[in-house]
Amino acid sequence: MAGLLGEAAHPRLRYSEHLEIDGEAMFEHACQMRLEGVVSKRKDGRYISGRSESWLKTKCVKRDNFPIIAFVEKLGAKPRKIASLYVGRREGDKLLYAGKARSGYTEEIARDIRERLDPLIIKSSPLSVPVKKPKATWVKPVVDAEIAYSSKTADGLLREAVFRGIREDLTPLREPAAAKTARPLGRARKKPTSRGYVPQENILQLLPKAVAPPKEELARYWRRVGEEALRYLGRRPLKLVRQVHGTIFYHKGKLPRVPPAVHAFTIEKREGGEGTRLWVDSIDGFLGLLEIGVIELHPWNATVDNIEHADQLAFDLDPGPGIEWNFVMETALALKALLKEEGLASWPKVTGRKGLHVMASLPQRPSHDEAHRYALRLAERLRKADPKRFTLSAALPEREGKLFIDYLRNGRGTTAVGAYSPRARRRFPIAAPVTWSDVENGIRPDAFSINGHPQGEHSSRRSDKRWNLG
Numbered sequence: 001m002a003g004l005l006g007e008a009a010h011p012r013l014r015y016s017e018h019l020e021i022d023g024e025a026m027f028e029h030a031c032q033m034r035l036e037g038v039v040s041k042r043k044d045g046r047y048i049s050g051r052s053e054s055w056l057k058t059k060c061v062k063r064d065n066f067p068i069i070a071f072v073e074k075l076g077a078k079p080r081k082i083a084s085l086y087v088g089r090r091e092g093d094k095l096l097y098a099g100k101a102r103s104g105y106t107e108e109i110a111r112d113i114r115e116r117l118d119p120l121i122i123k124s125s126p127l128s129v130p131v132k133k134p135k136a137t138w139v140k141p142v143v144d145a146e147i148a149y150s151s152k153t154a155d156g157l158l159r160e161a162v163f164r165g166i167r168e169d170l171t172p173l174r175e176p177a178a179a180k181t182a183r184p185l186g187r188a189r190k191k192p193t194s195r196g197y198v199p200q201e202n203i204l205q206l207l208p209k210a211v212a213p214p215k216e217e218l219a220r221y222w223r224r225v226g227e228e229a230l231r232y233l234g235r236r237p238l239k240l241v242r243q244v245h246g247t248i249f250y251h252k253g254k255l256p257r258v259p260p261a262v263h264a265f266t267i268e269k270r271e272g273g274e275g276t277r278l279w280v281d282s283i284d285g286f287l288g289l290l291e292i293g294v295i296e297l298h299p300w301n302a303t304v305d306n307i308e309h310a311d312q313l314a315f316d317l318d319p320g321p322g323i324e325w326n327f328v329m330e331t332a333l334a335l336k337a338l339l340k341e342e343g344l345a346s347w348p349k350v351t352g353r354k355g356l357h358v359m360a361s362l363p364q365r366p367s368h369d370e371a372h373r374y375a376l377r378l379a380e381r382l383r384k385a386d387p388k389r390f391t392l393s394a395a396l397p398e399r400e401g402k403l404f405i406d407y408l409r410n411g412r413g414t415t416a417v418g419a420y421s422p423r424a425r426r427r428f429p430i431a432a433p434v435t436w437s438d439v440e441n442g443i444r445p446d447a448f449s450i451n452g453h454p455q456g457e458h459s460s461r462r463s464d465k466r467w468n469l470g
Contacts (some may be wrong), residue, residue, distance in 0.1 A: 065144045070136035080108035092273030094128040108397045165395030202253045210248040210424035221450040226283035235303045237277040237416045243298035259288035261320050279304050288370035294423045298415035310371035314416040316406035318355040320399030329439050350445045352429035368412035375407040436458030
């Protein structure tokens with residue numbers, strides 16, 4: 001056929017090359033190239049005009065997090081529920097309209113979101129550039145939704161947007177009480193002076209149930225483990241959990257003046273504009289972070305020497321209600337085997353909370369987008385092995401009786417708690433690197449604390465020598 005068309009040499013006749021390769025591999029490469037997708041045909045299918053079952057168009061689906069800016073209520077629904085969500089996108093200091101997610105909601109999720117957004121309702125649009133949406137009920141843009149979409153328009157609008165879940169790890173649980181202080185009429189606004197006040201623009205997520213150890217205790221801890229911790233935390237941009245005036249929160253925005261041992265650098269934000277990130281390369285750096293109230297450290301999957309390329313993957317195995325811990329460990333070992341098939345060395349990390357992290361080195365240093373897509377493909381391979389017990393959705397109602405394989409920890413600026421980082425929880429557990437033998441022996445996720453003593457029912461199986469943090 002190619003020869004015949006070549007002989008015709010007519011500008012309206014053009015030969016379209018075809019490839020006889022593995023369809024899944026072809027699709028993955030197309031998505032890596034940021035193409036819309038692929039069109040495939042059965043080998044024995046005829047070339048005919050019009051629609052045909054022999055041809056199949058498969059679109060690449062992208063996922064990202066977007067702040068919810070409004071919802072459309074389902075009229076007459078009892079109990080009340082949403083019909084759709086409007087989401088925004090951040091471009092520097094501006095919040096712009098990004099589109100509408102009309103699908104992806106179960107009845108339960110639609111009701112849950114409606115109740116969750118109720119206390120955030122505001123009278124006017126939070127957008128920097130107004131859009132006319134007469135059916136919209138506007139909300140404060142402090143809750144992020146995970147949205148799947150096929151592509152974006154030139155104006156930044158999402159095509160075929162589908163709701164996939166609320167990002168629980170990014171969602172503020174409440175606003176600081178001081179933020180609701182009324183402003184006296186006729187006076188200039190003054191900052192509240194109450195002990196618990198933290199500017200709303202500095203809060204990514206409040207942690208009202210968190211507790212923090214005394215700074216003196218944290219300082220002793222970092223002096224003990226700092227050298228080893230630098231292997232995992234050193235020279236990486238850090239996302240921070242801070243305590244300021246008794247309020248514990250994930251930090252965003254402007255930072256206070258930092259001590260000389262703590263390094264700062266400017267990055268270009270993905271959504272536009274510039275931001276500042278901190279990093280350390282010494283024990284004095286860890287101690288310097290304490291001076292600005294830092295409790296938890298969540299490092300990037302990249303180093304400050306090459307922030308645009310990932311050097312590791314992170315998978316968070318997060319058990320939903322009804323999932324036994326043994327199943328989490330079995331999954332971790334299955335993921336280890338899968339990563340080994342891919343030629344990647346991996347290591348486990350207990351999180352100090354309820355999950356287990358599996359980390360893998362990436363010697364080729366792909367871009368963050370490539371690492372994200374790669375992690376998704378690996379997670380999907382695990383999910384397909386047992387769809388009834390695994391989920392890739394962050395939505396809480398979909399995690400009942402399932403293990404959430406959180407591949408979303410991969411991406412530019414997306415983080416997981418770092419090895420040796422304390423957790424802002426009772427008894428002050430730490431996230432800690434462990435061995436695969438430890439996983440096989442039933443190590444618990446909150447097995448160790450900053451005082452160096454094991455805790456939990458399986459902690460006696462650990463190696464005292466290797467884990468003597470004192």
